[in-house]
Amino acid sequence: MEEKLREVFARALDIPEEMVKDELEFNSIPQWDSIGHLGLIAALDEAFGIMIETEDVIDMSSFKKAKEILAKYGVQV
Amino acid sequence: MNCMDRFFENVFHLEKAKKQEYLLDELNKAILWHYNHCQEYKKMLDTLGKKGGHYHSLEDLPMLPVQLFKMIDLVSVPRENVIKILTSSGTTSQQVSRIFLDRVTSSLQTKALISIVGSYIGSHRHPMIILDTKSVLTNRSSFNARGAGILGFSNFGRDHLYLLDEQYNIQWSQLEAFLEKHKGEKILLFGFTFMIWRYVYQVCKKMDKKLDLTNSVLIHGGGWKKLLDQQVDNVTFNRSLREQLGIQSVHNYYGMVEQIGSIFMECEEGFFHAPSFSDVIIRDPKTLQVLPFGEEGLIQVLSVLPKSYPGNILLTEDLGTVYGEDNCKCGRKGKIFLIKGRLPAAELRGCSDVYSYQ
Numbered sequence: 123m124e125e126k127l128r129e130v131f132a133r134a135l136d137i138p139e140e141m142v143k144d145e146l147e148f149n150s151i152p153q154w155d156s157i158g159h160l161g162l163i164a165a166l167d168e169a170f171g172i173m174i175e176t177e178d179v180i181d182m183s184s185f186k187k188a189k190e191i192l193a194k195y196g197v198q199v
Numbered sequence: 200m201n202c203m204d205r206f207f208e209n210v211f212h213l214e215k216a217k218k219q220e221y222l223l224d225e226l227n228k229a230i231l232w233h234y235n236h237c238q239e240y241k242k243m244l245d246t247l248g249k250k251g252g253h254y255h256s257l258e259d260l261p262m263l264p265v266q267l268f269k270m271i272d273l274v275s276v277p278r279e280n281v282i283k284i285l286t287s288s289g290t291t292s293q294q295v296s297r298i299f300l301d302r303v304t305s306s307l308q309t310k311a312l313i314s315i316v317g318s319y320i321g322s323h324r325h326p327m328i329i330l331d332t333k334s335v336l337t338n339r340s341s342f343n344a345r346g347a348g349i350l351g352f353s354n355f356g357r358d359h360l361y362l363l364d365e366q367y368n369i370q371w372s373q374l375e376a377f378l379e380k381h382k383g384e385k386i387l388l389f390g391f392t393f394m395i396w397r398y399v400y401q402v403c404k405k406m407d408k409k410l411d412l413t414n415s416v417l418i419h420g421g422g423w424k425k426l427l428d429q430q431v432d433n434v435t436f437n438r439s440l441r442e443q444l445g446i447q448s449v450h451n452y453y454g455m456v457e458q459i460g461s462i463f464m465e466c467e468e469g470f471f472h473a474p475s476f477s478d479v480i481i482r483d484p485k486t487l488q489v490l491p492f493g494e495e496g497l498i499q500v501l502s503v504l505p506k507s508y509p510g511n512i513l514l515t516e517d518l519g520t521v522y523g524e525d526n527c528k529c530g531r532k533g534k535i536f537l538i539k540g541r542l543p544a545a546e547l548r549g550c551s552d553v554y555s556y557q
Contacts, residue, residue: 173357177322
């Protein structure tokens with residue numbers, strides 16, 4: 123599942139999968155800025171069939187954090 | 200940061216005494232931070248003989264005129280830490296403010312905005328129509344007030360539709376498809392007051408086209424200056440949008456790019472509210488003396504959020520009146536106020552003379 127999440131991140135942010143590591147943080151690369159973030163959230167909603175709440179949208183500050191948050195929605199990663 | 204995170208869970212809870220104590224402590228720290236990290240800010244405080252603090256009341260805190268951000272770049276972090284530069288829209292003058300954000304301040308602003316707006320519309324993300332054009336977001340590292348507002352509020356929405364094309368025309372077919380797709384769902388509408396009036400309401404009115412946006416909530420801000428010239432006030436605006444577009448629930452907000460995140464939202468009772476981490480003080484436009492509740496004057500805004508630029512305590516060019524504190528029927532604590540408009544330009548010049556630091 124982590125593989126799928128990595129794929130979604132890479133596709134949504136338009137970056138190579140190798141860049142998607144636990145340490146990858148929001149606003150640390152030009153692609154993952156506020157605009158990139160909106161696209162990422164939409165991609166996650168769609169890929170996992172969930173609807174992320176607003177608090178979690180802004181809490182998703184790293185790839186690691188994303189895994190924790192998705193777990194709350196029943197996505198096992 | 201954890202302390203702040205907890206704080207953001209309820210941003211309208213602090214009563215007067217607790218709030219003043221909290222703000223004073225945070226703002227004293229902020230002033231000292233900026234004094235030590237922003238050369239220009241230090242020079243100004245030194246010139247005024249105030250140095251880095253310590254202040255004993257909110258009213259004594261040194262304020263900067265908001266116009267100052269149009270004249271000089273004020274930054275309190277190393278330039279390489281700046282991730283975003285915000286600019287005012289500059290509709291009324293050629294000069295625009297430049298506000299420098301690092302990751303910390305940017306994140307605080309987003310969290311603050313979410314906590315305030317969440318108090319009105321909850322945390323569930325709704326299908327969202329942005330009553331503007333996507334082209335305001337073309338440059339990703341520099342936004343004007345409109346772009347920054349759109350991005351901040353977009354966190355509350357999903358399946359975002361930008362209603363206007365690049366020429367500001369309503370994209371009718373996309374709108375119809377969107378409304379069909381989200382039939383029965385609550386829709387979040389966001390836009391800027393003047394843009395909504397000019398490019399949505401007036402266009403629909405002229406075409407005699409009625410929309411059914413009954414099940415929606417509109418949040419708008421950006422100011423009334425252009426509309427007051429056309430005799431459009433808040434009541435007229437709300438009534439017109441209800442009649443033509445079917446919008447029943449409208450929240451106006453007051454905020455500025457120099458303190459983005461700390462917005463003042465209009466509550467169900469029709470008043471702007473100061474959240475627990477920001478405040479307003481009304482001052483006499485000529486003497487700058489603090490005025491009591493009920494009297495109209497210049498609005499001073501205070502916010503704990505700015506860390507990367509010295510924008511915590513600002514004297515605006517807007518006129519307004521505070522009507523009370525901790526007493527609004529809507530249940531939220533904090534001061535409540537209304538905006539009257541802007542100080543006329545001639546008086547403004549006089550006002551910035553008072554603040555001429557050169």
